[in-house]
Amino acid sequence: MTSALQLPTGSQPASSESETPPGAEPLPFGLDRMLDVRLPDLIATRRFLHAHPELSGQEFDTAALIARELAVAGLEPRLLPKGNGVICDIDGRPSGPVVALRADLDALPLSDVKDVPYRSTVDGACHACGHDVHTTVVLGVGLLLAQLAKRGKLDGRVRLIFQPAEEILPCGSLEVIEAGGLADVTQIFALHCDPNLPVGQVGLRVGPITAAADNITVRLTGPGGHTARPHLTVDLVDALGRLVTEVPALVNRRVPANSGLLLVFGQASAGTQYNVIPNEAMAAGTLRVLDRDTWDQAPKIVAQVVRDVIAPTGATVDVEYLRGRPPVVNDAGAIRVLTAATVASAGPAGVAETPQSMGGEDFSWYLEHVPGALARLGVGRTAANVDLHRATFDVDERAIGVGVRLLVQTALKALAG
Secondary structure, three states: OOOOOOOOOOOOOOOOOOOOOOOOOOOHHHHHHHHHHHHHHHHHHHHHHHHOOOEOOOOHHHHHHHHHHHHHOOOOOEEOOOOOOEEEEEEOOOOOOEEEEEEEOOEEOOOOOOOOOOOOOOOOOEOOOOHHHHHHHHHHHHHHHHHHHHOOOOOOEEEEEEEOOOOOOOOHHHHHHHOOOOOOOOEEEEEEEEOOOOOOOEEEOOEEOOOEEEEEEEEEEOOOEEOOOHHHOOOHHHHHHHHHHHHHHHHHOOOOHHHOOEEEEEEEEEOOOOOEEOOEEEEEEEEEEOOHHHHHHHHHHHHHHHHHHHHHHOOEEEEEEEEEEOOOEEOHHHHHHHHHHHHHHHOHHHEEEOOOOOOOOOOHHHHOOOOEEEEEEEOOOOOHHHOOOOOOOOOOOHHHHHHHHHHHHHHHHHHHO
């Protein structure tokens, strides 16, 4: 396995040792000391990934780098068929359960505007959602658990999943599932950075924690014509205006008020000349909804409302509804494991309730097959200009040690049943 990305040597950032928070338990089998030794390298890895992001579907060098680091630790990682993701089993007791930990690899198509030494070196690509942290944390967990497995102290099998293409459709989680990534898995867990939580806190929630998220594109066509004679043609600009202003409100009237449906158009275009009525127009946006039943009905509802709104204008309409991902619905049993792991790794004060988000997350597709849960990892950057999906996004790197401790405890407690 080769990669154009090579971790630098001799440039690890200074870091204090990982401290056990008040009320927390030390990691078993001397893993605290191992984490202290590894932590500067893990922070350096995160910074390196942040400086060398790869967009969704193009994570080949990142995957190769991760595979190489796991192989050095004595593990046997395998690349996904396209080569832009990694699955790696850490084998312990053969008769034990199989617990999966998932990280996502891809960056967003944004230009990094931060003034930091690890600023992205790739124009138009930036880790603005914390996937570099997710990847680093799961890598760190793998390196520690590999030592337990060598000592015969791992009570089952832990599967590390480094997934491509979380940010786009079709979702990268579907590629992992297609490649057998969930074979024999009994539970699956993941973390997602949350800049609204301080470092040391973990957001937990039973049931839905994200929204469903779909993409919608509406195309309008007509004969076009002169703006002096709109009565002789189809005024597509007028039709487009009706589409983007009337459809969202009308769709909301077709679903229960508590379903939390949000239809927002982020793109609209029609025409190029001030005195020409165009013959084509389009609008594209996202539909997000908190309720699974409403999500199931949404494509039919949206298509009907769009046609009802456009019919009086005379425009021809085509609705492209691209299914994205259902809500992430956390299993109660998996949240009990995460809660116990949070108390063990961060103390009772580390447990925080978290609301359901309107954001989408393709971790939901794994939960269609096996029980599991997504937790929110506090990364401590609460200023408005470092929110997720902004080119200024950054994290407090102390969260890496917290995340490693949390997922080590999660894996061990899940294996112990």
